[in-house]
Amino acid sequence: MLEKRNPIPVSRAVSLVMEAAGTGTVETVSILASHGRVLAKDIIADHDIPLFDRSPYDGFAIRSIDTADARSGNGVTLEVIGEIGAGTVFPIKAGPFQTVRIMTGAPIPDGCDAVIMLELTKEITKDSQTFIEIKRSLKAGENISFQGEDTKKGTILAQKGAYINAGITALLATFGSRDVPVVSKPVIGVLATGSELVEVEEPLEPGKIRNSNAYMIIAQIERAGGRGVYLGKLNDDKEKCLEAVQNALSDVDHLITTGGVSVGDYDYLPEIYKEMGAEVLFNKVAMRPGSVTTVARMGKKLLFGLSGNPSACYVGFELFVRPIVRSTLLSERPHLRKVKGVLGEDFTKANPFTRFVRGKIEIDDNGTLVASPTGFNKSSAVSSLADTDVFLVLPGGTRGYQKGMLVDILLLDDQQGSEWPWGNIVPSYK
Numbered sequence: 185m186l187e188k189r190n191p192i193p194v195s196r197a198v199s200l201v202m203e204a205a206g207t208g209t210v211e212t213v214s215i216l217a218s219h220g221r222v223l224a225k226d227i228i229a230d231h232d233i234p235l236f237d238r239s240p241y242d243g244f245a246i247r248s249i250d251t252a253d254a255r256s257g258n259g260v261t262l263e264v265i266g267e268i269g270a271g272t273v274f275p276i277k278a279g280p281f282q283t284v285r286i287m288t289g290a291p292i293p294d295g296c297d298a299v300i301m302l303e304l305t306k307e308i309t310k311d312s313q314t315f316i317e318i319k320r321s322l323k324a325g326e327n328i329s330f331q332g333e334d335t336k337k338g339t340i341l342a343q344k345g346a347y348i349n350a351g352i353t354a355l356l357a358t359f360g361s362r363d364v365p366v367v368s369k370p371v372i373g374v375l376a377t378g379s380e381l382v383e384v385e386e387p388l389e390p391g392k393i394r395n396s397n398a399y400m401i402i403a404q405i406e407r408a409g410g411r412g413v414y415l416g417k418l419n420d421d422k423e424k425c426l427e428a429v430q431n432a433l434s435d436v437d438h439l440i441t442t443g444g445v446s447v448g449d450y451d452y453l454p455e456i457y458k459e460m461g462a463e464v465l466f467n468k469v470a471m472r473p474g475s476v477t478t479v480a481r482m483g484k485k486l487l488f489g490l491s492g493n494p495s496a497c498y499v500g501f502e503l504f505v506r507p508i509v510r511s512t513l514l515s516e517r518p519h520l521r522k523v524k525g526v527l528g529e530d531f532t533k534a535n536p537f538t539r540f541v542r543g544k545i546e547i548d549d550n551g552t553l554v555a556s557p558t559g560f561n562k563s564s565a566v567s568s569l570a571d572t573d574v575f576l577v578l579p580g581g582t583r584g585y586q587k588g589m590l591v592d593i594l595l596l597d598d599q600q601g602s603e604w605p606w607g608n609i610v611p612s613y614k
């Protein structure tokens with residue numbers, strides 16, 4: 185007798201999964217390997233930036249008081265007592281009507297309180313001594329990069345849980361972090377099921393298809409910030425699948441399977457979860473594609489039973505697995521970031537379940553975000569995933585959607601994320 189499945193709302197399904205979210209451990213990596221990882225410790229400025237008053241220009245460091253009467257037609261002459269490049273400190277204090285030739289980034293010499301750009305000065309040589317003439321007055325502090333103007337010692341510049349981008353890498357280097365504490369990547373195993381599958385390097389035969397989902401999922405795990413481990417493909421043999429799932433689970437933090445979660449004769453995952461004694465959190469979600477997505481729990485580990493259909497598998501990953509990866513990586517915004525935009529074309533097919541249409545975004549001439557489906561829209565589609573950078577969220581109902589309507593858009597290639605995008609998805613937009 186076929187077991188009746190009760191679809192639950194997406195938001196409820198995500199909440200159930202998130203109850204199993206854990207936090208990751210810490211490891212240290214070289215700064216050169218830290219890009220794209222997640223900080224395990226705040227970055228706190230341990231000194232001011234700049235660390236000392238310095239020149240923003242190539243020119244001359246002067247005493248502003250000496251230029252008080254300077255103007256066009258009445259230049260002031262200053263004696264050049266030396267020169268300083270970035271990296272050294274000038275050893276002498278400048279006295280009245282003395283100046284020091286200075287390069288960008290060099291510390292302001294003692295006695296000086298302003299800098300004039302090279303282009304605004306005229307060099308004069310008299311008795312083999314160098315002078316400059318200045319025809320304008322400068323205020324104290326003019327053209328100086330002051331100590332601490334960028335940031336002050338003690339400021340928290342990046343927080344634990346932040347994605348290490350190029351800017352954070354610059355901060356790590358600024359404050360001398362050669363070894364960077366990062367959150368260890370959660371290890372997610374991937375098993376593909378289906379007797380129809382051949383491996384990527386194998387030739388096709390009648391009735392067979394290539395296993396694309398496993399590789400797609402590994403890429404999605406990596407985009408989310410986890411480490412994907414490909415554990416192979418399995419034929420539709422219940423005992424072998426049960427054994428493989430049980431063995432795999434001991435080596436990974438969480439396990440993803442693809443295929444075999446629907447009601448077909450060879451869809452063994454539901455029975456496997458039962459035999460293992462795993463707690464099934466849900467086996468039907470009110471969404472398209474991916475309605476058959478099933479998630480079970482064994483202690484702290486989650487078993488994500490993603491659909492075999494490529495688009496359904498892709499969507500199931502982004503909605504349910506991604507937030508688990510991100511919260512392990514200490515993100516407080518582990519879900520897909522939601523923005524609003526307009527629908528780029530009619531989507532007339534109504535559906536009782538919320539649709540996650542694979543789409544791409546563009547910004548039109550008025551600056552409006554326009555999201556359009558990427559093409560063939562069935563759950564089985566693989567071709568339209570290549571151009572996909574967003575999901576258009578089209579809530580279930582009896583009506584379709586017209587071009588120009590306001591829609592919720594979930595961004596896939598994004599590091600900012602969202603705390604909870606499911607709160608105010610409304611049934612239709614006018």
Ligand SMILES: Nc1nc2c(c(=O)[nH]1)N[C@H]1C(S)=C(S)[C@@H](COP(=O)(O)OP(=O)(O)OC[C@H]3O[C@@H](n4cnc5c(N)ncnc54)[C@H](O)[C@@H]3O)O[C@H]1N2
Nearest residue numbers: 376378395396397398443444445446451491492493496563
């Ligand atoms: N009577 C019903 N039939 C189906 C239902 C239903 O509710 N009642 N649900 C449909 C929906 S919705 C989906 S989605 C699929 C889900 O199927 P499974 O998750 O059980 O996956 P399979 O049956 O193993 O395969 C489905 C499809 O995907 C292809 N596939 C599988 N693995 C891969 C892979 N690694 N790479 C690429 N493609 C893969 C497979 O060949 C099938 O074509 O069930 C519907 N049926």
Ligand code: MOO
Nearest residue numbers: 473474475496563
């Ligand atoms: O799980 Mo299916 O993908 O709803 O079409």
Ligand SMILES: [Mg+2]
Nearest residue numbers: 444446448451
């Ligand atoms: Mg099936």
